[in-house]
Amino acid sequence: MLAYDNAYSEFTFGDYVAPSIFEVADIKKDAVIEFHSLSKTFCMTGDRIGFAVGHADAVRGLGKAKENIDSGVPVYIQKTAEIALRSYRDSRKPKEVQAVADEYSKRADALVSALNAIGLRANKPKGTFYVWVNIKHTRMGCMEFAKKAIVEGVAITPGTAFGEYGHGYMRFAVTQPTDRIKEAVERLGKIVSG
Ligand SMILES: Cc1ncc(COP(=O)(O)O)c(C=O)c1O
CATH class of the missing domain: 3.40.640.10 (Type I PLP-dependent aspartate aminotransferase-like (Major domain))
Known part of the structure; x- marks a missing residue:
């Protein structure tokens, strides 16, 4: 199966x-x-x-x-x-579901542009409330990056939590409002710039 x-x-x-x-x-x-x-x-x-x-x-x-x-x-x-x-009456999403998807989309836009502004190369995904970011160019492993982020009060999941192919990636979640996301990325700026 x-x-x-x-x-x-x-x-x-x-x-x-x-x-x-x-x-x-x-x-x-x-x-x-x-x-x-x-x-x-x-x-x-x-x-x-x-x-x-x-x-x-x-x-x-x-x-x-x-x-x-x-x-x-x-x-x-x-x-x-x-x-x-x-609430699903046809193949379209009901307005309540669409509103949540739209909110995640806006947050993902905010996260991606904030990450790019501090030098982390991020792309908006086609969906979900996660953004995967390649951090290999920072020369930090994802566990090291996650630990440094925690010291700044920011929780991000290291890619290796999902298996060996997650090496060099971090998984960000946009489950917080946009202003909190921007603040979190601002704090990460310190880590990325050393
Ligand atoms: C891909 C995926 N499937 C399933 C689940 C879990 O869903 P449930 O709350 O129904 O156990 C999650 C939750 O994070 C998920 O990310």
């Missing part, structure tokens, strides 16, 4: 639409299951609710496994999630 985690599909910028795994040509549809979380799309982090889409046998199998390892999501949360999902 290929389990595809598409938690950020709704937080895309401009005209970009995040594809579903089921759009991949020639995919063996009965061997794929796609997961979504309401944590991001509806800011329901902590409510522990999401959904899976796929071949009936795969979804049934998932249900059987879940039934035996946990006790399910409280009914009032399920009802809330139902109302949230019903």
Whole structure:
């Protein structure tokens, strides 16, 4: 089975639409299951609710496994999630979801331009609330960079937290308002300029 985690599909910028795994040509549809979380799309982090889409046998199998390892999501949360999902009336994002995506887009713009201004080369991604930044030219490893940032009161995830290919990269999150993002990057200026 290929389990595809598409938690950020709704937080895309401009005209970009995040594809579903089921759009991949020639995919063996009965061997794929796609997961979504309401944590991001509806800011329901902590409510522990999401959904899976796929071949009936795969979804049934998932249900059987879940039934035996946990006790399910409280009914009032399920009802809330139902109302949230019903706000999708067609293929467009509901205005509440669009507003959150627009806010992340603005914050990503602010972060990218602030990082470039202090000499860190950053590009805006097509979506999500993360910006990955290559810091190899600073000659600091990502753990060293993360530690120095913490001393300045800024938390950034070192790329190696995600595996060996994360070496030389930092993952910034735009989960704080724009003024806080600008302040954080200002503090990082000290680290980058030595
Ligand atoms: C890619 C990705 N998938 C899933 C999750 C977790 O979602 P949930 O809150 O539903 O466990 C996260 C949370 O950070 C995520 O980044």
